[in-house]
Structures are given as C-alpha cells and as structure tokens.
Amino acid sequence: CPQPHYVREYTLVLLRSQCGSQILLGYKKRGFGQGKWNGFGGKVEVGETPLAAAIRELHEESSLEVRPADIRLAGRMLFQFADETRVFRVHIYTGSRWTGQPVESDEMRPRWFNLADIPFDNMWPDDAYWLPKVLAGQSVIGYFLYAADKVTVLHHCLRDLVEP
C-alpha cells in the first residue's frame, strides 16, 4: 500500500540572456545530478521561502545576484523515483536581470547555451518535456515518476500553472 512520502523542497533558477537567445546552465560537479547540466538551485532551508532559497542558491553556485522582483515562478515539479519514498518538489524560477558575472563554484561550472544547443542529452530527462514550455513563456506544473535507474521516465504529467 502507498507509503507516506517525504517531500523535500528544492529550487531551480534558469537565467535567460537579455536578448533571449541564450540560457545559463551549470555543469554539476558533485552530489545529486553530478555530470549533468542544470539550472542553479538546491534545498530550501527550514524557515526559508522558496524564492529566498532560489536567490541564495543561485548566488552560492554562480556568484550572480538577483533581486526578488527579477525572477518569476515558472513552474513547480514533483519528482519521484520508484525505489525511494522521498519526493522532490522543485520550484522553478526564470529571469533575465542580475548583477555580477557567472563564476565557477565547487558545485557548478556555468556556461551560456544558445536555445538551439541546449544539451538535453546531458540533462535530467524531464527537462526535455518542460523546459521548452518554460522558455516559450509558459508556467507549468508537473509530475515525473522515474524508474530506479534514474533515467527512465515511467509516468509524467504536465499542466499549465494556473495559480502562482
């Protein structure tokens, strides 16, 4: 029978160049998702809002600074692995205003990608489903159930985010 799930809150920030033709991704050097390109983010701490956590994690991992009004909620995703009881709830933000230059950190190696060259083959497989929608300006909610191999998407659903 179904087990209670432990929902862990995470953030993910995708910055878009001002002309809109590029996005900033980071190559994850260690920990969860090592070896993949992804947006910048991490765990929401106790007592912290997802927005504050998104800003803090972006700064820790890339040195870039954004103000709360500079990023907007673009999605909320639930990720589950068939062999685990925990569920990741990831709050996704986008923006195209920041200060500073992206700097490599212990965790992430930042790089700008043209929208036509996003390295989907070297990203979490769910990204190919939702990232094009977010880049088209849509806000989405979704659920992805992965097999234990953490590669195969067994089930997914994706809908417009109606309420922020």
Ligand code: 6OG
């Ligand atoms: P740290 O371990 O770096 O936080 N994350 C995912 N991102 C995508 N695109 N797909 C997934 O499917 C993900 N699961 C987690 C959230 C982990 C970072 O990885 C993101 C955080 O930004 C399974 O603290």
